[in-house]
Amino acid sequence: MTEKENIKELLKKLFPTRVSGVIGLIIIAVVAFSLGSFLTGGNSSLNEKPDTHNHADLEISGPTTWTCSMHPQIQLPKPGKCPICFMDLIPLESGDGEELDFRQIKMSETAKQIARIETTPVIKGPAEAEIRMVGKLDYNETKVSYITAWFPGRIDKLFVNFTGTTVRKGDHMAHIYSPEMIAAQEELLQAIKTAGTISNGSLILKNTAQATLNAVRDKLRLFGLNQNQIDKIETLEKVPDHITIRAPAGGTVVDKHINEGMYVKTGMRLYTIADLSELWAYFDAYESDLPWLKPGLELEFGSLSFPGEIFKAKIDFIDPVLNPKTRTVKVRAVVNNDDGRLKPEMFISGILKSRLGPSGSLADTDSKELPLLIPISAPLLTGTRAVVYVELPGDDGSVFEGREVALGPRAGDFYIVRSGLKEGEMVVTNGAFKIDAELQIQAKPSMMLPEGGGGMTGHNHGQQATAAGSAKGHDKSKAEYQFGSVGRLDDCEEAQTALIPVYNAYFEIQMALADDNLDKAKAAFDKLHSLTKDVDMSLFKDEAHTRWMKIYNELVQKSNNGSKADDIETARNTFYLLSYAAIELHDTFGHALEQDYFLTYCPMANNNQGAYWLQTIDTVYNSFYGKSMLRCGEIKQKLASGNTKGE
Incomplete structure (x- = not known):
């Protein structure tokens, strides 16, 4: 039967009754066309269309x-x-299949431009710590002179009768009437006459007269008269009623303690004279700035009296005593004031720029070593940590790696880098927060989550770090501990059995510290030391022996140190190191008991760097804080018995 006959037969079945007229013909034509397309597989020219769908996309x-x-x-x-x-x-x-480190993220050039990522090279260069201080000017104490009364008397005339007067050395200051001084002068004249009358007498009389004359002269010198004044008195026939008091040094009269008509006693202060050509500047320096201060450094300061003008001074003394109320130290600097423009008691503000060395401390004068510098916008600061992102160039994009760095002090627009970076490396200076946010989304270590993961502290999320990436090459105290990364050895059943007492002694230490019991912990440390030494070495063959000896040395050393701890903090610090040896022990050999062990973590231990330990209970018993924060931390992994690597 032909194709047309087949269509005709099918139409008869579909339309058993007669369809008449034009409508019937139209219906028959449409149905015939549709059936023809169906039976021919739709290969008519109207349906021919190239298949552009790529099935490989679905593979x-x-x-x-x-x-x-x-x-x-x-x-x-x-x-x-x-x-x-x-x-x-x-x-x-x-x-793209490229394996990245736990702290790395890859970005294409287009992504970098969209995120506006900018990088700057790490450089070595001069660095200065800018220290700002406030203070005031004062007299130079070494250039202050006092005029005092060397004998009692009455002030009859003042030649300098107000403060602020400038005087020169030897200027007359006042006239004083003193009966004692008059008597001493008369003694001088009488001694001279006596010495003259017995000039032809015996030697004894001559010597006596000369001794008397010298004694009177010394008496006048002790009254403050100089040699010229004494010589002048010797030429007089009559003793003057008044003695002139002269200035012992030049300067400015800054204080006047007498008035005309006053009676003064021996030792009473009459005038204070200060040389204002050189002043002292006293600055208040915070104790945190003391490492960058030392005598001999020059600083600049300004005063509100002279806006925009800069004066210079040199530090010559730093007070050895700290003011407990202000927590500051007085720093004294010498200021040249030949023009007399600066006045004592003026308020001033100073800036000291100290050259810093590679460690961030004050650089030696003859040192040529330069510190490592990064812009202040490069590090992300969390208070206790500093994170920078380093660009590692690639063929088809850039890889950005997060690093924790040790920063020194800020030096202007830069930070000094003590460790963590090398000269020439490119650090992100704009867009670091965007990179950090992407790492947080990927559950990798970031600024606020140094261990990576989802950040839900207190809940067991399983192997978060393993799912997010590899922590190879990172300190276990600063990144999620990758249990099983050492590689579990097989066929260690006998060794596991022999290690049961070692594990038990370790858990005794763990619970004793959680209970704040130092004596019990020390006893458990000592017990662990003995039990570790008693383990049969013959149970470990080939690679197992090599690994065991490494762990063995750690266990013996740390347990011995812990048994000698003087306080519980020392014991806990030792337990921190011991725990990683115990974790590595389990990582390598596992344990034999059917009881599960639990890998536990506290983010606050070890000075907020975090610490891991093992315990036999699935509830946190914090060995680093004891009863004060017994439940601080989280269970990271359940470590099943046998040769399994944990869940």
């Missing part, structure tokens, strides 16, 4: 990983619900 190159948009550390091989928030998992977009 899956590998197994799809499913993750949670809110908790990217969750990565599962099958679709389902997020075990944390119960949202539907979504497919994880595969990257």
Whole structure:
């Protein structure tokens, strides 16, 4: 039967009754056309259209990983619900296959431009610490003179009768009437006459007369008269009624203590004269600035009396005593004031620029070593940590790596870098927060989450760090501990059994410290020391022996140190080091008991650097804070018995 006959037969079945007229013909034509297209597979010229769909786009190159948009550390091989928030998992977009470190992120050039990422090289250069201080001017104490009464008397005339007068050395200051001085002068004249009358007498009389004359002269010198005044008195026939008091030094009269008609006693202060050509500047320096201060450094200061004008001074003394109320130290500097423009008691503000060395301390004068510098916009500061992002150039983009660096003091627009960077490396100076935010989204270590992960402290999220990336090469105290990274050895059943007492002694230490019991902890340390030495070495062969000896030395050394701890803080510091040896022990050999162990973590221990330890209970018993914060921390992993590596 032909194709047309087939169509005709089908039409009869579809339309058993007669269809008449034009409508019937139209219906028959439409149905025939449709059936013809169906039976011919739609290969008519009207349906011919090139197939542009690329089926290769649907091909899956590998197994799809499913993750949670809110908790990217969750990565599962099958679709389902997020075990944390119960949202539907979504497919994880595969990257270019390049394996990145735990703290790294890759960005294309286009992404860098969109994020406005800017980088600056790490340089070595001169650095100065700018120290700002406030203070005031004062007299130079070494250039202050006092005129005092060397004999009693009455002030009959003042030649300098107001303060502020400028005087020169030897200028007359006052006339004083003193009976004692008159008597001493008369004694001088009488001694001279006596010496003259017995000039032809015996030697004894001559010597006696000369001794008397010398004694009277010394008496006048002790009254403050100089040699010229004494010589003048010797030429007189009559003793004057008044003695002139002269200035012992030049300067400005800054204080007058007498008035005409006053009676004065021996030792009473008459005038104070200060040389104002050189002043002292006293500055208040904070105790945090003391490392960058030393005598001999020059500083600049200004005064409100002379806006915009800069004066210079040189530090010559730093007070050895700190003011407990202001927490400042007085710093004294010498100021040249030949023109007399600066006045004592003026308020001033100074700036000292101290040259710094590589460590951030004050540089030696003859040192030529320069410190390592980064712009102040490069580090992300958290209070206790500083994080910078370093650009590692690649062929098809840039990799940015987060690093914790040790910073020195700020030097103008730069920070001194003590460690963590090298000269020439490129650090991000604009856009670092965007990179840090992306790392947080990917559950990698970031500024606020140095261990990576989702950041839900107090909940066990499983192997967050393992899902997010590899922590290879990072300190266990600063990144998520990767349990199993050492590599578990197989066929260690006998060794596991032999290590049971070692584990038990370790757990005794752990619980004793959690109970704040130093004596019990020291006894457990000593017990661990003995039990570790008693382990049969023959149970460890080949690679197992090599690994055991490394762990053995750590266990013996740390347990011995812990048994000698003088206080509980020392014991806890030793336990911190011992715990990583115990973790590595379990990482290598596992444990034999059916009881599970638990890898526990406290982010506040070890000066907020974090610390790990093992325990046998799935509730946190904090060995680093004891009863004060017994539940501080979280259970990171359950470590099953046998040769399993934990869950």
